[in-house]
Amino acid sequence: MPEESSFQSRIAKGCTMGFHGVPAEERLHWRSFLVKLGADNLKGVKNEELLVACHKSVYIVYTVLGDVSIYVVGKEEYDELALSEVIFVITSAVKDVCGKPPSERLFLDKYGRICLCLDEIVWKGYLENTEKDRIKRLVRLKPPTEF
Template sequence: MESCPSVKNILLLDSEGKRVAVKYYTDDWPTLSAKLAFEKSVFVKTQKATAGAEAEIVMFDGHIVVYKFIQDLHFFVTGGEEENELILASVLQGFTDAVDIILRNNVDKRTALENLDLILLCLDEIVDGGIVLETEGSVIAEKVSAHGIEGATSLAEQTIVQALTTAREHLTKSLLM
């Protein structure tokens, strides 16, 4: 009997290996110190790699880790040693695509921290309890943006709402002067 594709964790670390956003779905790392040790060792092992636009795959500590670097952020998806690498890679690609859309092609640590709530929502839309729900970046970003602003259902509508709000503020200022 085959099981659903599953993920053990998704990590977003900065260029120094420090946490930006992480989510663990199994008890393979039961304590905070075990999680931090895993993150550090994965970071050190992959630090010398030249992961660019394409995802890299490494077997590490009995787990398959798929990773990708964008600017000063390091994205990791971990699965069991029996997990399909292509599924893990598609989870990683969906996550990076969604983050890219949400951060409006400005993927760096500062912008990620400013929009941490949206990145955490991305993680929730991609995986629930270790089970992969969605891997299409645009669909993930669309769902997250619907949560991000009341009344707007897409990133395009958010931009329109923001423009109208700014125009209203300028009009109000000009009428009061």
């Protein structure tokens, strides 16, 4: 895994949904912490190999998928086991959208569809959908034919 590129920096800054419930004054700390955590630990990690950390009573499960680092953070009922399920659903959705583990270019090309999937998986900081077929159905960009 290369050091954080400008691509990863842009994506990290753009993914504000990942900061749901975090006060604005703490967001920079968490972003910096996660970037350092990834830089220190993701080198040489295989695609979808899960790593777990704990910081300030908060669990972090993270992995790499192609050129993309994925972090899932939670506390209380969202412990490392629950977060492992969430990250599995996210990596599956990204692979479905991209057709394979994404390169930087492919991730950016599919960014809109990936965000739609993330919105269906996690809503206001809570796990909402984990079923692959349901997520695919919900992110279709066509109106439903039957009601």
